[in-house]
Amino acid sequence: MATYLASRLAQAAVVLAGVAVLVFSILQLVPGDPVRIALGTRYTEETGAALRERAGLDEPVLVQFVSWAGAALTGDLGVSFRSGEPVTALILERLPATVSLAGVAVLVALLIAVPLGTLSALRPRSVLDGVATVASQAGISVPDFWLGIMLIVFVAPVLSLPTGGYTPLSEDPAGWARSVLLPGITVGVTSGAVLTRFVRSSLLEASGAEHVRTARSKGLAPPTVLGWHVMRNALLPFVTVVGVQLAYLLSGVVVVEIVFSYPGLGELALQAVQSRDFPLLQGAVLLFALVFLVVNLLVDLSYAVLDPRVGTR
Numbered sequence: 001m002a003t004y005l006a007s008r009l010a011q012a013a014v015v016l017a018g019v020a021v022l023v024f025s026i027l028q029l030v031p032g033d034p035v036r037i038a039l040g041t042r043y044t045e046e047t048g049a050a051l052r053e054r055a056g057l058d059e060p061v062l063v064q065f066v067s068w069a070g071a072a073l074t075g076d077l078g079v080s081f082r083s084g085e086p087v088t089a090l091i092l093e094r095l096p097a098t099v100s101l102a103g104v105a106v107l108v109a110l111l112i113a114v115p116l117g118t119l120s121a122l123r124p125r126s127v128l129d130g131v132a133t134v135a136s137q138a139g140i141s142v143p144d145f146w147l148g149i150m151l152i153v154f155v156a157p158v159l160s161l162p163t164g165g166y167t168p169l170s171e172d173p174a175g176w177a178r179s180v181l182l183p184g185i186t187v188g189v190t191s192g193a194v195l196t197r198f199v200r201s202s203l204l205e206a207s208g209a210e211h212v213r214t215a216r217s218k219g220l221a222p223p224t225v226l227g228w229h230v231m232r233n234a235l236l237p238f239v240t241v242v243g244v245q246l247a248y249l250l251s252g253v254v255v256v257e258i259v260f261s262y263p264g265l266g267e268l269a270l271q272a273v274q275s276r277d278f279p280l281l282q283g284a285v286l287l288f289a290l291v292f293l294v295v296n297l298l299v300d301l302s303y304a305v306l307d308p309r310v311g312t313r
Contacts, residue, residue, distance in 0.1 A: 038081035077283035102249035108188025117199025139193025164261030202234035243299035
């Protein structure tokens with residue numbers, strides 16, 4: 001297990017280093033002068049030269065990368081061109097909102113997918129299965145922004161829910177729940193629809209395994225067969241999909257955040273793109289890559305826990 005963990009950590013470190021090189025290189029190739037765009041009407045030769053010197057843009061590219069990567073290892077992602085604030089502070093300021101949104105969305109998705117997908121798998125080709133299939137297809141087909149607008153127009157006034165902004169959990173738990181509920185449902189419905197299809201197909205595949213047929217032939221109770229022999233084997237691929245969904249949500253759901261004026265990381269990254277704020281964009285992309293790597297690492301470790309044979313390969 002320790003060897004497996006060390007191997008996965010080493011692979012994650014290599015991938016993160018590659019992402020850092022790629023992100024830095026691509027942003028260097030983007031056309032336009034980021035300093036001129038960032039300063040806007042405040043741009044003069046003097047202010048532009050001062051910002052270039054402060055950001056190290058007058059240094060050779062290799063020196064810029066080594067300086068940026070070395071500082072990033074200590075948690076220093078530079079200073080925003082636009083606001084002049086530390087990038088790390090800007091990201092940490094938005095992180096709780098995105099984590100809250102992702103957490104609520106995953107909870108909504110699981111509350112939809114697990115019961116609906118299980119019932120659908122237990123009664124394949126039944127009326128219930130047909131209803132679940134149509135509902136999941138509708139959930140996948142409906143655009144997030146449209147569902148969000150419908151919730152704002154029809155649900156928010158009835159339940160007196162806010163249609164924008166974010167209230168920190170530490171300040172007002174009730175206000176936090178009210179601010180996260182509608183964006184979380186908007187994102188969670190789509191994810192839940194995807195997971196419902198996956199739960200159904202995984203359970204059906206696991207139900208047809210030879211050891212499950214053997215368990216049934218021995219006269220084991222259906223709940224025992226389902227819980228111990230079917231769901232246990234269907235859990236491995238399900239964990240993978242949930243991990244991918246969580247990583248996607250933590251990376252920021254830009255459209256939903258814009259619809260609800262939600263101050264998350266997705267909105268922050270969009271602002272960085274629009275203003276050519278390179279330090280902020282580099283920091284945001286690096287964080288997104290780190291989130292994917294951490295979630296994938298946790299998924300791999302859960303494999304080893306659920307199936308000890310994985311850790312010995």
